[in-house]
Amino acid sequence: MQKLSEQDIEKLLLRFPDWEYFDHALHVEFEFDNFKDCFSAMSRIAFECEALNHHPNWTNTYNVLSISLTTHEAGGVTKKDFDLAEAIEMIVEVQE
Structure with a gap:
């Protein structure tokens, strides 16, 4: 699998407004109504x-x-x- 350039990453991130790129990784944080909803999303993501x-x-x-x-x-x-x-976004969006 080919590592993407920073320019390619920044361009692709336009589709993911909640995500950031730093320390050679994509990062996001989601806040749910409660622990149960958070854990449910984690299970589906898993x-x-x-x-x-x-x-x-x-x-x-x-x-x-x-x-x-x-x-x-x-x-x-x-x-x-x-x-x-993208898959995570779809899961979290359905959850909300």
């Missing part, structure tokens, strides 16, 4: 991660989910990260 065979670095504190995406084998962000970001 199934998508398995299907794509791509796994985020993420943390959960009560109702807040923080996600970082990078492709370790490529040493940065790849199309795979944007594919997962």
Whole structure:
């Protein structure tokens, strides 16, 4: 998988206004109404991660989910990260 240039990343991020690029990764934070809703979204995201065979670095504190995406084998962000970001956006959007 080919690492994307910073220009390509910035262009693709236009479709993901809540996401940021720094430290060689895509980052986002979602806030839910409660822990149950947050954990439910995490569970649905986990199934998508398995299907794509791509796994985020993420943390959960009560109702807040923080996600970082990078492709370790490529040493940065790849199309795979944007594919997962798109799937995550769809899951979270349905949840809201």
